[in-house]
Amino acid sequence: MGWMQAEPNDPQLRCMICDALNTVDVVVCSECSAPMALVHDSVTQGRAPQIVSVLGDSNVGKTVYLGFLLDMLSQRANEFEAIPKGAYSVDMQQNVVASMTQRTFPAKTAMEPDRWHWAYYQARKAGGRRSKWYDLVMPDLAGESLAAEIANPATYKVIRSLLGKSAGSMLLVDAALAANGATRPDFFALKMMSYIDSLFQTKRDAKVQTPIAIVLCKADHCPESFDDTRRFVQGSLNRLWNLCESRFATVEYFACSSVGSLAYATGADDDGLEFARPIPLHTSLQGILEPFEWLISRI
Numbered sequence: 692m693g694w695m696q697a698e699p700n701d702p703q704l705r706c707m708i709c710d711a712l713n714t715v716d717v718v719v720c721s722e723c724s725a726p727m728a729l730v731h732d733s734v735t736q737g738r739a740p741q742i743v744s745v746l747g748d749s750n751v752g753k754t755v756y757l758g759f760l761l762d763m764l765s766q767r768a769n770e771f772e773a774i775p776k777g778a779y780s781v782d783m784q785q786n787v788v789a790s791m792t793q794r795t796f797p798a799k800t801a802m803e804p805d806r807w808h809w810a811y812y813q814a815r816k817a818g819g820r821r822s823k824w825y826d827l828v829m830p831d832l833a834g835e836s837l838a839a840e841i842a843n844p845a846t847y848k849v850i851r852s853l854l855g856k857s858a859g860s861m862l863l864v865d866a867a868l869a870a871n872g873a874t875r876p877d878f879f880a881l882k883m884m885s886y887i888d889s890l891f892q893t894k895r896d897a898k899v900q901t902p903i904a905i906v907l908c909k910a911d912h913c914p915e916s917f918d919d920t921r922r923f924v925q926g927s928l929n930r931l932w933n934l935c936e937s938r939f940a941t942v943e944y945f946a947c948s949s950v951g952s953l954a955y956a957t958g959a960d961d962d963g964l965e966f967a968r969p970i971p972l973h974t975s976l977q978g979i980l981e982p983f984e985w986l987i988s989r990i
């Protein structure tokens with residue numbers, strides 16, 4: 692497996708994300724903190740996996756989305772077959788499913804890269820022996836770390852390397868906020884897309900070819916986004932829409948939601964301030980698989 696090893700017979704391994712050389716026994720990459728288990732597993736596979744990055748502002752629902760997506764895949768939803776590589780790949784879906792069955796949302800993702808959950812899956816759509824297997828690496832990043840990297844490129848080396856190597860991305864946007872007229876989701880998505888644009892910049896008018904699925908989360912708050920997703924994006928996320936039109940060749944828009952109904956509990960945080968905490972009364976998954984299916988059919 693020469694592509695991972697520095698030289699034949701050299702025991703050092705190259706990090707899959709940032710290409711730094713690490714000794715065989717380290718647990719996380721010394722440069723970027725990606726788990727080296729990813730590399731060990733792909734050396735066993737004998738081929739480099741495709742990386743799918745899940746992006747979005749803090750609190751848009753990345754952890755919830757990714758957890759349910761992986762869980763649906765491993766339950767063979769829509770004739771998908773998925774095999775997690777390594778127990779670490781199951782942690783994220785277990786964490787999401789376990790907390791949602793207890794009617795709480797999962798905790799915020801920590802900002803430190805060595806505390807992010809990474810999932811490494813082999814997946815394919817059933818359809819005989821000829822259907823293709825995809826090796827997929829999907830990390831759950833913290834939205835605040837993404838924001839820090841966009842504001843000051845190279846703060847998080849792991850994010851830059853990860854996006855540079857991604858075969859496709861999903862950009863999650865808070866549709867509930869956007870529907871209420873907030874501009875933050877539009878601006879964050881605009882910054883994220885222009886970051887990706889500058890990362891892949893080749894010729895001045897060549898568009899970025901990497902497929903990107905724009906996923907509107909929390910669409911249970913604005914059902915109209917399910918009915919006509921493109922129109923919703925054009926109206927409520929117009930800056931993002933325009934940038935996608937002019938700079939990205941392969942973009943599609945999806946709406947999704949993971950909760951059926953919400954209740955609100957009031958409480959006080961550490962500083963004694965009152966807040967209302969949403970309680971997911973039951974999960975009802977809508978539109979979770981569609982963006983994933985679209986994306987892997989294009990990578």
Ligand SMILES: Nc1nc2c(ncn2[C@@H]2O[C@H](COP(=O)(O)OP(=O)(O)OP(=O)(O)O)[C@@H](O)[C@H]2O)c(=O)[nH]1
Nearest residue numbers: 749750751752753754755796800834909948949950
């Ligand atoms: N109504 C509704 N709310 C949701 C849904 N998914 C997530 N949420 C809300 O969004 C919050 C954040 O979800 P997370 O998945 O933790 O968000 P994240 O993008 O991983 O956030 P960071 O860890 O800060 O990057 C949850 O605590 C819920 O309140 C959904 O499908 N519908």
Ligand SMILES: [Zn+2]
Nearest residue numbers: 706709720723
């Ligand atoms: Zn690394």
